[in-house]
Amino acid sequence: MSDLDEVKIRYAAQISDVSDLRALDDIRVAALGKKGEVSRMMSGLGKMTIEEKKVMGPALNGLKDAIGVMVETRKAQLEAEALDARLKSEFMDMSLPVSAPQGRLHPVQQVMEEMAVIFADMGFAVKEGPDIEDDFHNFTALNFPPGHPARDMHDTFFFPEDKSGERKVLRTHTSPVQIRTMMSEKPPIRIIAPGRTYRCDSDQTHTPMFHQVEGLVIDKNTHMGHLKGCLMDFINAFFETEVQVRFRPHHFPFTEPSAEMDVRYERDGAAIKIGQGENWMEILGCGMVHPNVLTACGLDPNEYQGFAFGMGVDRLAMLKYGMPDLRDMFAADPRWLSHYGFDPLVQANLASGLS
Numbered sequence: 001m002s003d004l005d006e007v008k009i010r011y012a013a014q015i016s017d018v019s020d021l022r023a024l025d026d027i028r029v030a031a032l033g034k035k036g037e038v039s040r041m042m043s044g045l046g047k048m049t050i051e052e053k054k055v056m057g058p059a060l061n062g063l064k065d066a067i068g069v070m071v072e073t074r075k076a077q078l079e080a081e082a083l084d085a086r087l088k089s090e091f092m093d094m095s096l097p098v099s100a101p102q103g104r105l106h107p108v109q110q111v112m113e114e115m116a117v118i119f120a121d122m123g124f125a126v127k128e129g130p131d132i133e134d135d136f137h138n139f140t141a142l143n144f145p146p147g148h149p150a151r152d153m154h155d156t157f158f159f160p161e162d163k164s165g166e167r168k169v170l171r172t173h174t175s176p177v178q179i180r181t182m183m184s185e186k187p188p189i190r191i192i193a194p195g196r197t198y199r200c201d202s203d204q205t206h207t208p209m210f211h212q213v214e215g216l217v218i219d220k221n222t223h224m225g226h227l228k229g230c231l232m233d234f235i236n237a238f239f240e241t242e243v244q245v246r247f248r249p250h251h252f253p254f255t256e257p258s259a260e261m262d263v264r265y266e267r268d269g270a271a272i273k274i275g276q277g278e279n280w281m282e283i284l285g286c287g288m289v290h291p292n293v294l295t296a297c298g299l300d301p302n303e304y305q306g307f308a309f310g311m312g313v314d315r316l317a318m319l320k321y322g323m324p325d326l327r328d329m330f331a332a333d334p335r336w337l338s339h340y341g342f343d344p345l346v347q348a349n350l351a352s353g354l355s
């Protein structure tokens with residue numbers, strides 16, 4: 001066996017033994033690198049006779065190519081093996097059932113999603129605004145005059161004065177999102193704004209943080225009939241039954257005329273049944289957007305009009321799902337949540353029922 005055959009067999013053995021790419025590359029460098037064994041043999045050609053060169057030149061080139069091919073072949077094998085191993089370890093059977101989720105959807109979240117689904121079906125988009133508001137959006141643009149007692153009636157949480165003497169507030173209602181929407185979008189507008197609201201108040205039916213959904217429709221010919229129809233359709237869809245309602249005149253600074261909507265209910269032991277019965281319960285505030293509010297938002301009240309409404313999400317959740325005390329809702333007790341919470345994998349939709 002010639003020296004060259006011996007070299008080739010030695011590298012072939014090393015290459016087939018190697019099991020990782022880095023070690024394979026070390027072998028390649030040892031054989032074919034600038035200072036590698038084969039390269040050194042090739043640099044010896046210069047000292048040979050022409051006759052020797054004629055034989056050894058092609059033989060050495062053949063050896064170099066053969067080792068190169070062996071390295072590349074092994075490299076491709078090792079890469080394929082690595083990919084195989086990775087695919088095996090990352091294998092996921094998409095047909096397996098999902099493992100039962102640990103968490104539950106909070107009833108407030110569930111009810112906000114139900115509302116969004118009902119209003120989306122009527123063509124409403126969902127808007128959000130900041131929890132920390134300025135006086136302009138929370139009060140002034142909504143037609144609360146400076147020093148008006150309604151500002152105090154809201155039990156507002158005020159921030160300390162900033163450098164410019166301004167006092168930010170935790171928004172007392174979701175109505176500021178009306179203002180933000182009218183100032184940034186051109187009518188026709190049809191939005192609901194769900195979110196957190198804050199008032200300095202706490203007892204069995206009040207928590208300092210609570211949730212509201214605001215609604216706003218602005219167009220050229222929108223009238224009180226649209227408001228009534230929209231809210232009656234909403235309440236029937238929400239309680240998934242025929243609900244008798246009445247509209248009672250009321251006062252809000254940002255609407256004129258203003259009303260509250262009551263629903264009929266009856267007591268059945270400790271439970272409250274919404275829909276029919278002898279009693280009326282107030283469920284939301286509403287009205288035609290006041291011309292001053294339109295003007296504050298840069299809309300011409302001679303061209304545009306519309307209606308707005310606002311309702312408390314937590315109370316509607318309590319009525320629909322029978323929770324007795326509002327404060328439990330925000331006590332973060334996992335036993336309460338596992339009892340009253342909802343399956344997070346079941347999406348509220350109108351086709352198969354809301355809940």
Ligand code: DAH
Binds near residue numbers: 214310311
């Ligand atoms: N912002 C009112 C509140 O928090 C609720 C409300 C009443 C909103 C009437 C409205 C409305 O948009 O038209 O008490």
